[in-house]
Amino acid sequence: MTAPQKDTTHHALAGCGERLRAAREAAGLSVDDVALRLHMPARVVRSLESEDWSRLGAPVFVRGQVRSYARLLGLTTAPMMEALNVGPVEPARLVSRSHIPQTQWWAEQVGRRLIYIVLTLSLAVPAWIATRERLAAEPEPAAPLDLPAGALGGVESAKPAAPRTVVASMAPMTSPASAAAREGLVIRTHAESWLEVMSPAGEVVEKGLLPAGSERRFAHAQVGRLTIGNASAVELRNLGRDVDLAPFARANVARFAVSSGGSLVASD
Secondary structure (H helix, E strand, C coil), X not given: CCCCCCCHHHHHHCCHHHHHHHHHHHCCCCHHHHHHHHCCCHHHHHHHHCCCHXXXXXXHHHXXXXXXXXXXXXXXXXXXXXXXXXXXXXXXXXXXXCCCCHHHHHXXXXXXXXXXXXXXXXXXXXXXHHHHXXXXXXXXXXXXXXXXXXXXXXXXXXXXXXXXXXCXXXXXXXXXXXXXXXXXXXXXXXXXXXXXXXXXXXCEEEEEEECCCCEEEECHHHCCEEEEECHHHEEEEECCEEECCHHHEECCEEEEEECCCCCEEECC
16 A cells, blocks of 8 residues: 655645744743744744644745744754745736826826916906906096196106006915825835735735835825735835834734825734
8 A cells, every 4th residue: 555645845844843942942932932022923933833834824924934933043044944835935926006098197187287277367367357447446646736727737647557467376386295195105125025905995906025125106095905024124104204114013014004094004
């Protein structure tokens, strides 16, 4: 009889959890001590030591958590990573974001210009008409009564000043707050990181691995939920200001929801 074949994946992984547990006990640390130092739940530490990879999420998360645990205990990470055959890392699969057609963009620009022109005319024309009416209603200055009649020709009549036309500026007024709101969310990576962006309707906007030096920009209306793996190597700017990802991160994975106004709220 042929001996039943063992699961090659679990066979390759065997020993990682035991090595982590043995190193922890040799260092005199408890599960709670490790969880506190790595900023991850104690159940994740137990899953790593028991090699229960199915409870730890995507393979990229498992690799990051094992690497962090091994570094904490002073273990060499290369052999651990070679044994971690949790599945191939999917290449970055970027989903194209929706783009506004050029004709629609020009139509919106022309529409905005027309609105500014109408507003300008609604302010300038009444002001010009009021100025003309006021000048027309003013009487001409009379000559002094004690001058002889022949001297009237030498008196110069006061000429009304030329009317001034008031023109409102057609340029849109922008404030630092509105400029920061248009900037939206800006993500820059300093090392390989994992990104998942979901729209408010629950659709995938972008998902995959980002190499170091990548930059992504999203409008607040595009994003409902955001997940960032290897958050310590990611720089996030929101509304023109840098955002500290530590309050949103667990096990070096930051998760939060984004409102239409740009505020960030931590999520599980």
